Amino acid sequence: MHEGRNRWGSRGTARAAIAAGLDFEAIECSFDGHExxxxxSFSIEPGQIVSLLGxxxxxxxxxxxIAAGIESPTSGKLRLNGKVVAGEGVFVPPEARNVGLMxxxxxxxxxLSILKNVxxxxxxxxxxxxxxxxRAALKRVGLEEYADHFPHMLSGGQQQRVALARAIAPRPSVLLMDEPFSGLDNRLRDRVRDETIAVLREMGATCVIVTHDPEEALRVSDRILLLKNGHIVQYAKPEDLYFNPVDxxxxxxxxxxxxVEGVVKAGAVHTPIGVFAADGFEDGQDALVCIRQQGVKLHKAINEEYVSALPARVKRRxxxxxxxxxxxxxxxxxxxxxxxxxxxxxxxxxxxxxxxFRKKDVLIFAKSS
Known part of the structure; x- marks a missing residue:
């Protein structure tokens, strides 16, 4: 099978799951005294695809x-569809949670053959x-004809699809995926990821995906939980996280x-490259104006002495x-x-x-000392 051309099983054939919500309340976890x-604390609505990014x-x-039931939190509570499955002296084992793990x-x-694996x-x-x-799960991922093959006979992308088929076959209410696309080469990754997300949307299951790739998180998620050193930096829709980062x-x-560094005066940051509106800052405060690389527009000079915007010169291309x-x-x-x-x-x-500069690609933050 040529994975770059053939599509997976027909859209709309994935078996439906009854999605569950997840609520994490003040979860703490330490190992040997290390936090x-x-x-x-955050909640996932039934049927949402949420990325854990960091x-x-x-x-x-x-x-x-912890969501899967493989680890127990040191403190805090985890609810699955409103029922406590970890915390308060309760611990529901993985096999009793109707949670799939990939x-x-x-x-x-x-x-084991591919069929036996599933x-x-x-x-x-x-x-x-x-x-x-x-067999229905294998058909949905386009591998029904490979049922009698063994894993070593398949490519990396095909093995990923077998793992997906095995995860969705029991119709879990929550599917947890740990870096599911990281082992694929760049050209194959986009295709396998898009088809995988299509299957998850058809199932309607709640899905949590671990990734370290910001672009992947933006591409697949309804919401993104951005983590740093064990705490939540921001939990928001992809557009909100991208255009309104918290810090x-x-x-x-x-x-x-x-x-570019600047100083706030009368509600604006004054910098060597211009003045930028900045609400919520105090006069005299040091600020940092950040402009995304794709938010800078280049203009042809009208002549050697005059340009149509801020004067600049190309150093390299x-x-x-x-x-x-x-x-x-x-x-x-x-x-x-x-x-x-x-x-x-x-x-x-x-x-x-x-x-x-394109306005939506200009971000302003207080300068750290």
């Missing part, structure tokens, strides 16, 4: 394992019913930024395929600016140009 999670060591996988390495059994999670069903459900760290997590990355110097600004441009016009090193 891994601190005061984690760098390595942020606590993402630990939080997922591991990063897929965890397929090498000695049937492994259907032990409560009669053999014939389990066979029917497993400088959150902004940097999602975007490469150009940064880097070809990245569909876009160009430019390094430019702006008059009166000591910091080099980097610009991602897909305009199609090529600016050459040494060329005098003008630059302007």
């Amino acid at each position: 891994v999670l601190r005061d984690i 760098a390595s060591g942020a606590g993402k996988t630990t939080l997922l394992r 591991f990063q390495d897929y965890a397929l059994f090498p000695h 049937m492994f999670g259907l032990k409560d069903l009669p053999l014939k019913s389990a066979d029917i459900e497993a 400088y760290w959150a902004a940097r997590f999602f975007s490469d930024l150009n940064e 880097m070809f990245l395929g569909e876009i160009d990355l430019y390094e430019v110097t702006i008059k009166d600004c000591d910091n080099p600016f980097f610009v991602r441009s897909g305009s199609g016009h090529i600016f050459v090193p040494g060329e005098n140009i003008g630059v302007s």
Whole structure:
């Protein structure tokens, strides 16, 4: 099967699940005195796809394992559809939570056929019913004809789809996925991820995905939980997180930024590259103006002496395929600016140009001491 061309099973054929909500209340978790999670409180609505996003060591996988019932919180409560499954002296084991778990390495059994791997999670069903459900799940991910194959006979993308089929076959109310696409090459990852999300949407199950990739989180999620060092930085819809980050760290997590220091005067930040409106700051306060690389627009100079926006000069151009990355110097600004441009016009090193900034890509934060 050529994974780049053939589609998975027909849309609309995934077996429906009865989605459950998840409520995390003041979850704390420590190992050998080391605090891994601190005061984690948030809710996931039934049927939502939520990404747990953060760098390595942020606590993402630990939080997922608590949801699965593999780990117990040190304190706090976890509710599944309003029922406490961890905390208050209660601990419901994984097999009693109707929660599916898909591991990063897929965890397929090498000695079992693909069909038997998918049937492994259907032990409560009669053999014939389990066979029917497993084949239906394989059909949905486009691997029904591979039922008698073994994992080593399949590509990485196909193995990922087997793991997905095994996870969805029992129709879990919550599906937990730990970095499910990280083992795939870049070209295959987008396709497998999009088809996987299509299956999850058809099922209607609540889904929690651990990822360290901001673009992936933006692409697949209804909401994103951004974690740092075991605590919540921000929990919001992708658009809100991207355009209204709660702080400088959150902004940097999602975007490469150009940064210029300035001082607030009468509700605006005064910088070497212009004046920017800034509500909620005090006069005399030091501020940091951050501009996303794709929010800088390059303009042709009208002549050698005059440009149509802030005067600047191209220092170098880097070809990245569909876009160009430019390094430019702006008059009166000591910091080099980097610009991602897909305009199609090529600016050459040494060329005098003008630059302007797209308002929605300008973010302003208080400067840390």
